[in-house]
Amino acid sequence: MSVKSGQLQFYEHGYDGTSFSHIVEASGLYRGNIYHYFKTKDDILKAVIDLHLKEFGELLARWDQEFTDPKEKLIAFVDMLTGRKAELVQYGCPIGSMNMELGKGRRDLQKPARALFDLFRDWLAGCFKEMGKDDKAKSLALHLLGRAQGITVIAHVYQDPKLLRRETTNLQTWIRNL
Amino acid sequence: MSVKSGQLQFYEHGYDGTSFSHIVEASGLYRGNIYHYFKTKDDILKAVIDLHLKEFGELLARWDQEFTDPKEKLIAFVDMLTGRKAELVQYGCPIGSMNMELGKGRRDLQKPARALFDLFRDWLAGCFKEMGKDDKAKSLALHLLGRAQGITVIAHVYQDPKLLRRETTNLQTWIRNL
């Protein structure tokens, strides 16, 4: 399916850095046929964002089932970073880097991409509410999201998984002491 | 000067999003003449990176003169974020966003861009050493750098200066309690 190909290509090369030729080659479809399914390249991106939303949404739902303690859910969120260590170091965070790129000159596309941040922010805020931190839940969620983004940026810039490992350990300590 | 124009254009539109036409219009030079000074667009980016290095280097040197207490220097670093609040919210961090973009498909150019991170990392590590934290100086520097990056990403994604303000206050509290 071309959406899955686009998802990977956009992640590895960026939206602008991914040409139709790349998508054509990666998907195995023929050049013209992509336009049967998507009118423009922007439409492909929107489909890719929807796929991300679906996949991450399912992941969060799984954690909701798997863990009852909200702290364990937050730990699972941070564990995701170490679990995806290799790709995060190589290409950065898929949703962070996408939003950063679209923030420059494609503000119209950044708006749908921001929904990915909303997804995590709201889920994290839910965890903090379960911990009794009702009034600070949203700001704590954005704090944690920011910490995760910062860790990923540094690990990506220095291409160093050890940096990611060390900082996620810090972050989990912060969670346990909440 | 075309380098100063390129610096601003690259920041606001990204490297790939900035065309020669943009640089031509912004610099006031004539199309062909830019090639008298720079052989390729990549060379312009390298000059822009050097300009960033020079400007930020001078800023850090000024702080070294202005403050004797290393904690005050760290506070000044964080104050820079609130001082540049408007542009950070609108376009993200100039050195972070540049490295993120170049990390996708232009790893050769990310290497020189990373020198900007090195500049801040080494200066911050110097501050931590002055505070007697010799063995942890470098990791503390990268931690602080990551926190700053994360704050900027979140504030940029949500286009919200209040988020930046709140998180920088957090960060300064963290510094004061070190």
Next chain:
DNA sequence: GTCTATAATACGATAGAC
């Protein structure tokens, strides 16, 4: 040196034969 015209190529998007 100053300036313009244009080359060479890659891009997103389309047309249309089969």
Next chain:
DNA sequence: GTCTATCGTATTATAGAC
């Protein structure tokens, strides 16, 4: 539906008149 050839535009980069 399947597949190919190509359009129009924008890009980086040059050639070369003055």
